[in-house]
Amino acid sequence: xxxxxxxxxxxxxxxxxxxxxxxxxxxxxxxxxxxxxxxxxxxxxxxxxxxxxxxxxxxxxxxxxxxxxxxxxxxxxxxxxxxxxxxxxxxxxxxxxxxxxxxxxxxxxxxxxxxxxxxxxxxxxxxxxxxxxxxxxxxxxxxxxxxxxxxxxxxxxxxxxxxxxxxxxxxxxxxxxxxxxxxxxxxxxxxxxxxxxxxxxxxxxxxxxxxxxxxxxxxxxxxxxxxxxxxxxxxxxxxxxxxxxxxxxxxxxxxxxxxxxxxxxxxxxxxxxxxxxxxxxxxxxxxxxxxxxxxxxxxxxxxxxxxxxxxxxxxxxxxxxxxxxxxxxxxxxxxxxxxxxxxxxxxxxxxxxxxxxxxxxxxxxxxxxxxxxxxxxxxxxxxxxxxxxxxxxxxxxxxxxxxxxxxxxxxxxxxxxxxxxxxxxxxxxxxxxxxxxxxxxxxxxxxxxxxxxxxxxxxxxxxxxxxxxxxxxxxxxxxxxxxxxxxxxxxxxxxxxxxxxxxxxxxxxxxxxxxxxxxxxxxxx
Ligand code: NAD
Numbered sequence: 001x002x003x004x005x006x007x008x009x010x011x012x013x014x015x016x017x018x019x020x021x022x023x024x025x026x027x028x029x030x031x032x033x034x035x036x037x038x039x040x041x042x043x044x045x046x047x048x049x050x051x052x053x054x055x056x057x058x059x060x061x062x063x064x065x066x067x068x069x070x071x072x073x074x075x076x077x078x079x080x081x082x083x084x085x086x087x088x089x090x091x092x093x094x095x096x097x098x099x100x101x102x103x104x105x106x107x108x109x110x111x112x113x114x115x116x117x118x119x120x121x122x123x124x125x126x127x128x129x130x131x132x133x134x135x136x137x138x139x140x141x142x143x144x145x146x147x148x149x150x151x152x153x154x155x156x157x158x159x160x161x162x163x164x165x166x167x168x169x170x171x172x173x174x175x176x177x178x179x180x181x182x183x184x185x186x187x188x189x190x191x192x193x194x195x196x197x198x199x200x201x202x203x204x205x206x207x208x209x210x211x212x213x214x215x216x217x218x219x220x221x222x223x224x225x226x227x228x229x230x231x232x233x234x235x236x237x238x239x240x241x242x243x244x245x246x247x248x249x250x251x252x253x254x255x256x257x258x259x260x261x262x263x264x265x266x267x268x269x270x271x272x273x274x275x276x277x278x279x280x281x282x283x284x285x286x287x288x289x290x291x292x293x294x295x296x297x298x299x300x301x302x303x304x305x306x307x308x309x310x311x312x313x314x315x316x317x318x319x320x321x322x323x324x325x326x327x328x329x330x331x332x333x334x335x336x337x338x339x340x341x342x343x344x345x346x347x348x349x350x351x352x353x354x355x356x357x358x359x360x361x362x363x364x365x366x367x368x369x370x371x372x373x374x375x376x377x378x379x380x381x382x383x384x385x386x387x388x389x390x391x392x393x394x395x396x397x398x399x400x401x402x403x404x405x406x407x408x409x410x411x412x413x414x415x416x417x418x419x420x421x422x423x424x425x426x427x428x429x430x431x432x433x434x435x436x437x438x439x440x441x442x443x444x445x446x447x448x449x450x451x452x453x454x455x456x457x458x459x460x461x462x463x464x465x466x467x468x469x470x471x472x473x474x475x476x477x478x479x480x481x482x483x484x485x486x487x488x489x490x491x492x493x494x495x496x497x498x499x500x501x502x503x504x505x506x507x508x509x510x511x512x513x514x515x516x517x518x519x520x521x522x523x524x525x
Pocket of ligand 1: 143144145146147148152170171172173201202203204205206207220221222223224225226228229242243244245246276277278375377403445449450
């Protein structure tokens, strides 16, 4: 497979920046036949790692945080050069999300992963003491996309290793250089060799990783690849988390601050050149403010500066590959043919470079158009007028996707009510997308946006298997439900059921004696 900005063969990945086409990294591709051996090495390292006390594992992760902090400028620059995003976005999205994930998870891992007492409410089992243990899975396979090449895998690897797992990461071949850098971060932080391994290549290496039978898979990427990953995991009965595409809706009510909401809309639609799973792709604006809101968005979009992400003043970088631009153009052509109007943008910007496309605002859209139904994953903000908040909610929910959404209103209470009505994994009121950087906030979608969660304590718990351990405090007492069945035991069982579950206290009370017959029964085997 080749593209003007990237090439990779069975042996080698040549990573080139999408803005200037300069070579970022020459990386040796992993032969798919090597992957199971690499996974076995990670498994060996993991067995020792899991024996290390959690507080020591936390120290390793803090040390990792220090390494990342020291190398932050180099890492931000590498991300920007390799995937083309503005340096400020590499800092805020990739670095902050990574550092915050380590900071937060090392704080909560102790209490979250400690054995937890399970009190029993049923008197028949009061003599038992129950515990929940959180055990690592073993080796977690992580397949990552290119668009947040540091933040996404790191916010998954950190909880995985904290919980005592080993990891085999397969980054996207479009961000192979950042993937290789991730490997070096763990070795510099002193993690045991082979505990966190990076395999490099395209889909064939990804599918070899699943075939090597990791104990769990965390996949982040497109719906199309997600289906293949889910099928491969199902065949081998490997549990998986799927973080897939989005078509996030933004609802702008008439009472919203339009200046703030329009700034938010252009940022959420165009940052990373619209190539974010939580990009705002569909806006539903109430009729009385829709025209003014669209005009503000268009005016702000037209002012954004295009160029190489390495220049700190640049706001819009290039798209990752030409096929992505073609997808955007096809959706725009389809929308215009069905009556939509492009009010700003809509063209390639060859003067800036081959991967550049203008930030585009389009109005007069409706749900017959592909731009409102398919993930665009490019710099397009589509604005549809609606008659009411109810219509906005109905349209927002009329989607196969369900990743995130936002509601804009001066009335936060009303915003919360609407948030509850939206079918999405996360809804922000008067902000957009930034929950991805809140370490306490779970991330994960519904429908075609996937299943399972990353980030937050819930994402940490995805990395452990819960084991229930039960210790009997009366080990010399045979249990009433064991063999030696008889009519008397059946009658006693019925009394027990009535004592526990009868709707009236009188009926319950009447059955106490009979129920005790089950406890102190004769004729056990
Ligand atoms: P992609 O699906 O093309 O690739 C994702 C990863 O899967 C890459 O590492 C790729 O090499 C690998 N892969 C490809 N074929 C495979 C196969 N058959 N088996 C196993 N692995 C395979 O996605 P992308 O272009 O890298 O990323 C963009 C997509 O990811 C968008 O749809 C975006 O919305 C989504 N995304 C979702 C989230 C989220 O958290 N929900 C975050 C970022 C991106």
